[in-house]
Amino acid sequence: MKDYQAPADLLSGRTILVTGAGDGIGRAAALNFASHGATVILLGRTVRKLEMVYDEIEQAGGPQPAIYPMDLQGATIADYQELAATIETQLGRLDGILHNAAFLGSLTPLEQYDLELWSRVMQINLHAPYLLTRACLPLLKQSEDASVVFTSSDVGRQGEAYWGAYAVSNAALENLSQIFADELEVNTRIRFNTIDPGAVRTTMRTRAYPGEDPNTLPQPDEIMSSYLYLIGPASKELNGQAISAQ
Numbered sequence: 001m002k003d004y005q006a007p008a009d010l011l012s013g014r015t016i017l018v019t020g021a022g023d024g025i026g027r028a029a030a031l032n033f034a035s036h037g038a039t040v041i042l043l044g045r046t047v048r049k050l051e052m053v054y055d056e057i058e059q060a061g062g063p064q065p066a067i068y069p070m071d072l073q074g075a076t077i078a079d080y081q082e083l084a085a086t087i088e089t090q091l092g093r094l095d096g097i098l099h100n101a102a103f104l105g106s107l108t109p110l111e112q113y114d115l116e117l118w119s120r121v122m123q124i125n126l127h128a129p130y131l132l133t134r135a136c137l138p139l140l141k142q143s144e145d146a147s148v149v150f151t152s153s154d155v156g157r158q159g160e161a162y163w164g165a166y167a168v169s170n171a172a173l174e175n176l177s178q179i180f181a182d183e184l185e186v187n188t189r190i191r192f193n194t195i196d197p198g199a200v201r202t203t204m205r206t207r208a209y210p211g212e213d214p215n216t217l218p219q220p221d222e223i224m225s226s227y228l229y230l231i232g233p234a235s236k237e238l239n240g241q242a243i244s245a246q
Contacts, residue, residue: 002245006228012037015093016231019072019132020101022049024202025151028220029098029227034062036228039091043068043083044101066091072101072128073120080135087139094139096147096231099129099173104204107162118165125169130176140190149230150177152194157242174242181240191239193230197223198246218246 016033020026022044030040034057042050042065050067057065068083087094105121106114133148140146155163156170174194181192199205201217226245229235 001226001229001243002223004225004229004234006036006225006232006234008036010036010228010232010234011095014095015039015041015087015091016096016098017041017043017087017094017136018098018100019043019128021053022046024100024204025197025200025220025223025227026098026100027053028224029100029231030065031056031060031062032221032224032228033098033231034065035060036232037063038095039063040065041068041087041091042066043070045069045071072124073103075128075131077131077135080131083132084135084139087136093143094136095143095145096149097133097136097140098149098151098227098231099132100151101128102151102204103166104207105165107208108164109162110164113164121165122169125166126172126176129173133180137190141188144189145233145236146188146190147231147235148177148180148190148192149227150174150192150194152196152242154196154198154244157196177242178240185239191236193235193238193241193243195226195230195243195245198244 016038018026018030021030021042030053034040044050047069054065103121103124105117150173152173153170155167159167177192177194184190199217201214201219223245
């Protein structure tokens, strides 16, 4: 999968929503999806960052993207319903979602974890992907071949000390993806998978491993073949799986 060579028109005619699209892996995915023909909906908290990605896509000649500012920490059920309605009204379709927005929280023993911070991590990393996916299901069901990808982590697949709410929220995402996949595989054409990007040169990685030399890590662009494979039609038989990008 990491050696997958995506054709230039892989995502032509498709509309893909990317959360956390302003930087890091989300930005790289948005740019790569657009370069392969997708109309990308850039969702994130910081408008300035989203506008920069928007400009990069336009300058590269990709389909005109859309910007949808949203703070996942404070978003309500009504906000997600409004997002889905806006996508339907303005774009008419949705063929995929890459859930990439995430919040690290703190690396702290569970018995000492700040409870308000715990709730914040769960809201951004777990509740938001569930509520967004649920709101968009009617749109995804209309697609001939829809893919929902949750960015996960190795600590969500095997718990490690001190990773706290981040690890627990990622473990729940793995389970959420499997349940969606199991429930919807018979009567819909939507597939659900998770992807662990591995160690990548991102701001979150630097926060988690401040002593690590970032120059020893791959850039987000270097792992995009796996993301293109999962979001595109080549993976249409893959459902309910936990994938590693590296």
